[in-house]
Structures are given as structure tokens and as C-alpha cells.
Amino acid sequence: ARAKAWDVTGPMLLHKAKELADIMGQDFVPSIGWLVRWKRRNNVGFGARHVLAPPFPGITSQTQPTLSLKDFSPEDVFGCAEVPLLYRAVPGRVGACDQVQVLLCANSRGTEKRRVLVSGLQAAQRCFFGVSSEALPASYHPDLGIPWSEWLAQFDRDMGRQGRQVALLLAARVVEDLAGLPGLCHVRLLPLSATSTTPSLPGSVVRAFKAHYRHRLLGKLAAVQSERAGTSLAEAGVGITVLDALHMAAAAWAKVPPQLIVSSFIQEGLASCKAPLSPDKASEMPAVPRGLSYEEFSRFVDLEGDEPVSGVCKGEMGTEDEEGSLEDAFDPLPTKADALRALGTLRRWFECNGTSPELFEKFYACEEEVERLCCL
Incomplete structure (x- = not known):
């Protein structure tokens, strides 16, 4: 050391x-x-x-040597990507108003993933009423642009608490935009060449995230259709909120396997390979959802490249008439009694539908935690 x-x-x-x-x-x-x-x-x-304070991002000092990936251990090399995501689009239908930006960041060993950041839709969403931002599994920023200064400052503080010096791979254009930021003490920005085709976060990692997100979205829409007979996918998709998207994005990011991240960084030349990787683990992806072919699901995963359909954007609560009647109304916040009743309902549903012992074990852990929180 x-x-x-x-x-x-x-x-x-x-x-x-x-x-x-x-x-x-x-x-x-x-x-x-x-x-x-x-x-x-x-x-x-x-x-x-x-330690001498590092210079401002984007400004190099004549007396300071240029840093490279070789100056950092693989665990301390991070890549990040700003990913456009049509959060409630369904196969064959794209709405221009349904796009948010998702910021993903992970180290080259796949052992550390930063908290997902979702940004977009400036209007304060009704779905966030009463929600504690600290309790959410991902961060939300009510603006379409990524708040780079806030995000980098938090990243720098987190690395400082751990006593680490890390490198963050960024596109050259992003580093140029950050030239006016105060100096970072623990995060060093490594811009990729403006002429390079190498992404700051491997494309296969981003695609795996989108595949898991779309797989989870289709599962949620199928559940809505089973509850409401005759509901189309497009109609079910209208009910998906930004808060739903935030939870699904966090779940999708958690499902991207470390082996895939490692192999992707190696294939892009952003990390060295000291041991052979298992091809089965490295290519781990979600199964194709029922009702879609592999080609159809692949097109659905890459839906952001399609032209959006024209038409009036609908709010997250449904039609304009429905929103007008609820303009100043909010659903009451759930109480402790509501939470305990919901646990009883969920357990009863499991008991009546042949649930596996493994799922009951997960339910017991959730039940215990909810009961603990209700006693606070």
C-alpha cells in the first residue's frame, strides 16, 4: 500500500x-x-x-503526468453511460413523450454498481406524492438532463469516505462540458478520444440492462392484462408511471451479471484479462418473453432507435378526462394497518396458489421487515 x-x-x-x-x-x-x-x-x-489537489476536470497541468488505465486497479476503473429509455413503450408502439434518461455506472470488475439515476419529465409526478427519496432504490431528477455536477460530487464524496482514488471513463464531449466544475479529489476523469468508437460503458452492458428492463415491463403489463380482460398492451402501458420505471430500472440493473460486465470491459479493451471467463456466464441474458420471437424481442430491446408515433401525449394517470377530475386529488398514503393487511392478503394468495417453499422464505423475510418497520 x-x-x-x-x-x-x-x-x-x-x-x-x-x-x-x-x-x-x-x-x-x-x-x-x-x-x-x-x-x-x-x-x-x-x-x-x-496530497496535491488534482486540477479541474478537462484542464491538464504541465507538471502533472497524464493518467491512464494502467495507473488504477481494475476495481477502481469505472465506466458510465447516459442511456435514453422509453420507459412504458410496448412492442410496435413508441411514444415520444415517454422517454427518460438513465445513468448507469459500474467498475470494470463488475463488483460495484453505482445507484441508478433516472431523469426526465419536469412536472412533479403524482406518483411521487408522499414518497421518501431516501427509501427508493434509485435516484430521480425531475429534468431531462443528467445533473453531472451533483452526481460527480456525490461520487467523489463516497470514494473519499472509502479512502480510494478511482478513474471514471467518460466521453470526450461530456468531459468538455464539465470543464467548469470544481476540482474532484478522489475521482479522476479519463476522457475517451473524440474519434474513438469505444463507449465509456460497454454497449453489451447497456443492452443487457435494457433487455432486463423490457422483460420486467412485459411481465408487469401481462399481469395488468390478466386482471383486466380485453385490455391491450398499449392500454396497459398507459398505467406505468415514472415511479414504476424507477423501480424496474433498479431491478434491471441489479440483474446485469458481474461476469458480463467483466467480459464486456475486456472485449472493449478497457480492462486486462488474467483468467478465462465462462462463456455461459459472460453471455447471461433474460429469456425471451412468451409470445415474442427472439427477433421481435431484440427489436423491442432496441426500441429507442425507432421513429416515435405521432399523437397527443397522455399523462400517467390515463385520459385527460380522468386527470381533470383528479387534478387536485391524491390517493391517501398507506398506513401501517394497510401494510399489515396487505401482508395477510399476499400470504393468503400464496397459500391458495401453490407457491414454492423458496418464495415463502422470501415472503417471510419481507413480512418480518415490514412488521419491524410498523413497530417503529
């Missing part, structure tokens, strides 16, 4: 102590208290290492 000028942090020492205990066969779990006593016994003190 000293040779590479890495910071040795408390979590690193706790992790190393646990590793040594496992090697020696000791049943030992180091705690913060143990670390404090260990430092006192061995006269170890933590202090800040004096």
Missing part, C-alpha cells in the same frame, strides 16, 4: 484482520472497539496524507 501511495484505512485493517483469522482457523470477528485497542497497543495513529 505504501509503495503504491494507497491510504490504509480502518475498514482495510478490519478486513485484513478477518482474513488472517480465517487463515489461522480462528473464530474471530474484528470490531471497531478491537481496532481502537489494537491501535493503542501498537502505537498506531491515523492521519491525513498530504
Whole structure:
């Protein structure tokens, strides 16, 4: 660590102590208290290492050497992509008003994925009424543009808490737009050449995310159709909200396998390969949904490249008449009693429909957590 000028942090020492205990066969779990006593016994003190502040992004210093991927470990090389997503489009029908932007970011080893950011639709959505942003699995920004300054500042703070220096691959045009930002202390921006065709996040990773999202969307629409007989896919899609999209985007990003991320970075020349990868794991993708051929599903995944249909945009609550009658009305927020009743209803539905033991185990974990929250 000293040779590479890495910071040795408390979590690193706790992790190393646990590793040594496992090697020696000791049943030992180091705690913060143990670390404090260990430092006192061995006269170890933590202090800040004096490091020159990096220059502003996009501005190079004559005295500072140019950084490259070789200067960072694979775990500390991140790629990110701004992905346009038609969040409630159905096969064969594209609405121009249904597009949001999704920011995806992961390291080249697939061991770390940043929280998904969804942006778009400036109007405050009715679906977000009463929702705590901290409780959501992804971030939402009510503007079509990505808030790069806020996102990078948070990324820099997170890496600072971990005592890390990381590289972030970005398109050259994005780095140029960020030239006016204050200097980042822990995140170094590595712009790709303006003439390069290499994406800052491999295209196969982005496509896997979109495939999982569209697979989940079709499942949700099929459930709506089973509940309302005679409902078309397009009619069911109108009921999908940005909040639904935010949850589905988080779920889709979680399903992108680390093996695919690793192999994709290697294929794009953004990471080195030290061990052969399993081709089955590296190409892991969702199954083609029932009712679609492979070619149809592939076109659906890449729907953003199609021309949108013309017509009046509809709001998320349905028709204009429906929205007019609910202009100032909101559904009441669910209470603790509502949550507990919902648990009972869900368990009863499982009991009556031959659910597997594995699904019951997941339900029990959810039930326990909901009951705990209701007692707070």
C-alpha cells in the first residue's frame, strides 16, 4: 500500500484482520472497539496524507503526468453511460413523450454498481406524492438532463469516505462540458478520444440492462392484462408511471451479471484479462418473453432507435378526462394497518396458489421487515 501511495484505512485493517483469522482457523470477528485497542497497543495513529489537489476536470497541468488505465486497479476503473429509455413503450408502439434518461455506472470488475439515476419529465409526478427519496432504490431528477455536477460530487464524496482514488471513463464531449466544475479529489476523469468508437460503458452492458428492463415491463403489463380482460398492451402501458420505471430500472440493473460486465470491459479493451471467463456466464441474458420471437424481442430491446408515433401525449394517470377530475386529488398514503393487511392478503394468495417453499422464505423475510418497520 505504501509503495503504491494507497491510504490504509480502518475498514482495510478490519478486513485484513478477518482474513488472517480465517487463515489461522480462528473464530474471530474484528470490531471497531478491537481496532481502537489494537491501535493503542501498537502505537498506531491515523492521519491525513498530504496530497496535491488534482486540477479541474478537462484542464491538464504541465507538471502533472497524464493518467491512464494502467495507473488504477481494475476495481477502481469505472465506466458510465447516459442511456435514453422509453420507459412504458410496448412492442410496435413508441411514444415520444415517454422517454427518460438513465445513468448507469459500474467498475470494470463488475463488483460495484453505482445507484441508478433516472431523469426526465419536469412536472412533479403524482406518483411521487408522499414518497421518501431516501427509501427508493434509485435516484430521480425531475429534468431531462443528467445533473453531472451533483452526481460527480456525490461520487467523489463516497470514494473519499472509502479512502480510494478511482478513474471514471467518460466521453470526450461530456468531459468538455464539465470543464467548469470544481476540482474532484478522489475521482479522476479519463476522457475517451473524440474519434474513438469505444463507449465509456460497454454497449453489451447497456443492452443487457435494457433487455432486463423490457422483460420486467412485459411481465408487469401481462399481469395488468390478466386482471383486466380485453385490455391491450398499449392500454396497459398507459398505467406505468415514472415511479414504476424507477423501480424496474433498479431491478434491471441489479440483474446485469458481474461476469458480463467483466467480459464486456475486456472485449472493449478497457480492462486486462488474467483468467478465462465462462462463456455461459459472460453471455447471461433474460429469456425471451412468451409470445415474442427472439427477433421481435431484440427489436423491442432496441426500441429507442425507432421513429416515435405521432399523437397527443397522455399523462400517467390515463385520459385527460380522468386527470381533470383528479387534478387536485391524491390517493391517501398507506398506513401501517394497510401494510399489515396487505401482508395477510399476499400470504393468503400464496397459500391458495401453490407457491414454492423458496418464495415463502422470501415472503417471510419481507413480512418480518415490514412488521419491524410498523413497530417503529
